[in-house]
Amino acid sequence: MIKGLIYIILTSVLVNNYVLTKFLGICPFLGVSKKVGQAAGMGVAVTFVMILATAVTHPIYYFLLKKFELEYLQTIVFILVIASLVQLVEIILKKYIPSLHKALGIYLPLITTNCAVLGVCANNITDGYNFLEAMASSLGCGLGFLLAMLLFAGVRQKVENANPPKCFRGVPITLVSAAIVALCFNGFAGIVETLFA
Amino acid sequence: MVEAIITAVIAVTVIGILCAVMLVIASIFMHVPENETEKKIRDCLPGANCGACGYSGCDGYAKALCEDKSVKTNLCTPGADKVSQAISEILGTEFEDTVEMVATVRCCGDCNTTEKKTIYAGVETCAAAKMLHGGDGMCTYGCLGRGDCAAVCPHDAICMDQGIARVDARKCVGCGLCVKACPNALIHMMPDIKRQVIACHNKQKGAVARKVCSNACIACGKCAKACPADAIVIENNFASIKYDKCISCGKCAEVCPTGCIREADYSGKHRFPEPNYILR
The missing domain is CATH 3.30.70.20 (Alpha-Beta Plaits)
Structure with missing residues (x-):
């Protein structure tokens, strides 16, 4: 049981990394990865929202949509629920934990309609996970996102210091380096299976 | 066919309305009053967040001005006299020249x-x-x-x-x-x-x-x-x-x-x- 959960977490962090393998959540990946501190904040916020969103959408799917045979409404209902959930969390944080709101506050609205969050919720259903497995998977995906953000922020700072040719500066060199980092993550394919073999 | 569409529309509408009601209730019950003076001061600061005043950006300075009356109004060098004067008017304190x-x-x-x-x-x-x-x-x-x-x-x-x-x-x-x-x-x-x-x-x-x-x-x-x-x-x-x-x-x-x-x-x-x- 626990082995299965660890397996799910490790695969979603390294092998099925949402950013670098599935190419979801590219917008914050490119947008907020200029500084390591900001990237870490965004990564933590996304992890937080992913876990929360899974905890809410998983029961909604099984106890509401599936029960009434409305599975085809999954995407639209999930978007609706996640968006309002994030808003609600923001209000609650602002009231009761202002320090956390200050740290995550600017990232929360950005995550409201993030495709990585929606992707995690939808994939948990497609993969047929039970509630516990779904939570493990969303934790793993969040950590994977955090890892990708941190790694890429480091890479970006190095690239900026290295003075790339003028025509490559900004977006072009960022995309090129993102591709190389994604290529590196391909090296993890199959590694987790051997760990548990 | 029509029935399916109607079911879908009703389902999404109901969920949407539920979410909206939840958010409205939350925003009423958990409303955090924003300090009016602070907001006004924040509006007249330049918003460059340069930190010349010694606080963490313009928000920090506005907050400090509201909470501590001994904080001087002339600390914003980019805004210079104009901002200093505006802040003094809001707070009702005496205007001091900024040394640019x-x-x-x-x-x-x-x-x-x-x-x-x-x-x-x-x-x-x-x-x-x-x-x-x-x-x-x-x-x-x-x-x-x-x-x-x-x-x-x-x-x-x-x-x-x-x-x-x-x-x-x-x-x-x-x-x-x-x-x-x-x-x-x-x-x-x-x-x-x-x-x-x-x-x-x-x-x-x-x-x-x-x-x-x-x-x-x-x-x-x-x-x-x-x-x-x-x-x-x-x-x-x-x-x-x-x-x-x-x-x-x-x-x-x-x-x-x-x-x-x-x-x-x-x-x-x-x-x-x-x-x-x-x-x-």
Whole structure:
């Protein structure tokens, strides 16, 4: 049981990394990865929202949509629920934990309609996970996102210091380096299976 | 078919309305009252978040002003008198003049007066160049010329000209970010009503300083003697102007044998091309 959960977490962090393998959540990946501190904040916020969103959408799917045979409404209902959930969390944080709101506050609205969050919720259903497995998977995906953000922020700072040719500066060199980092993550394919073999 | 559409529409509408009701209730019950004064003050601050006031950005300063009445209203240098006056009106305190400051680079060792001792091919920032034996120039106190100050300047007031940084005093708002960025601590803030700058702070003895840069301050003391207001002191082998005494007469610049006493640049004429190190 626990082995299965660890397996799910490790695969979603390294092998099925949402950013670098599935190419979801590219917008914050490119947008907020200029500084390591900001990237870490965004990564933590996304992890937080992913876990929360899974905890809410998983029961909604099984106890509401599936029960009434409305599975085809999954995407639209999930978007609706996640968006309002994030808003609600923001209000609650602002009231009761202002320090956390200050740290995550600017990232929360950005995550409201993030495709990585929606992707995690939808994939948990497609993969047929039970509630516990779904939570493990969303934790793993969040950590994977955090890892990708941190790694890429480091890479970006190095690239900026290295003075790339003028025509490559900004977006072009960022995309090129993102591709190389994604290529590196391909090296993890199959590694987790051997760990548990 | 029609039934399916109606079911879908009803389901989504119901869920949507539930979410909306939940959010409305939450926003009513968990409303955090925003401080009106703070918001007003925040609106009249420039929003550059430069930190010249000593607080963490404009929000921090606005908060400090509201909570602590002893915080002065004239700490915002970019906003200057206008902002200070506006804040004073909101808080009902007495208006105080801001002393507007401009940044000046205390180095005039450009490519005509000093030479490089090594060929540096590392990371193109002053901080990195400084780490390698104090930089590639003959003078280890001088401007490294890689534009760390220009990179942090939010108002594009610093340009690199002939290998040294130059501040366009008309664009400078006095935030002081460049002061922190310079690894050689070359940039100083001075009151913008004063003009003269001693553009050298080489701490070596006069003869050595002269050898590394023909514009160096050799600490001869002529300027100190010529100054009618006793505003110039010689310390650590270079002259400095005490701006509280300086009367901006310009006599020091006339007598300086090496020409390192310059005037702050208010001409606004210096529009330099991009730094030429971009394509190496």
